[in-house]
Amino acid sequence: MDWKLEVVVVPVADVDRAKLFYEEQAGFTVDHDTRIRDGVRVVQLTPPGSGCSIVVGTGLTDAPAGSLKGLQLVVPDVDRAYKELLARGVEVSPVQHFEAGDRVDGRGEVWNSFVFFNDPDGNGWAVQEAPGRR
Structure with missing residues (x-):
């Protein structure tokens, strides 16, 4: 059985700023920007050629913005x-x-x-x- 890493949640303070950075500066593709319900927004972005995406948003993690390293x-x-x-x-x-x-x-x-x-x-x-x- 293959086990593939699909998504990594990246904690951010400002979802729109992060989306703009990852799309326009880092060159990631925006797969979707979805508001699931009040307080929960999911923006999935994928680096070119990658099988794994990142997700930024609101209501996704308790990790402090900027705390993900490596x-x-x-x-x-x-x-x-x-x-x-x-x-x-x-x-x-x-x-x-x-x-x-x-x-x-x-x-x-x-x-x-x-x-x-x-x-x-x-x-x-x-x-x-x-x-x-x-």
Whole structure:
């Protein structure tokens, strides 16, 4: 049996601001924006090519806005991802790698090149180069 991760709830303070960021700056596709009932709104967004989506909204989680850290995307070309995020107005780190647990500017060995960014609430994302992935 396959077990596939479908959705990750990302806690945000302002749903419209988060939706705008993820759609226009991060380049995610808005799958739907649904008001289920008073106080419950679900906005599902999916990164291009991903089988897993994120959900932002109201009435979904008790987690404080911005408390989710370590969300990770993989791309075949981290330099291209960096340029795309920068062109979309995302405040993104330079390409970095890890040495002895510390982040160091510049590319690393295979599977050790990343860029990092936060959404407007401070939820933290890593984008890792995954060679051979399409």
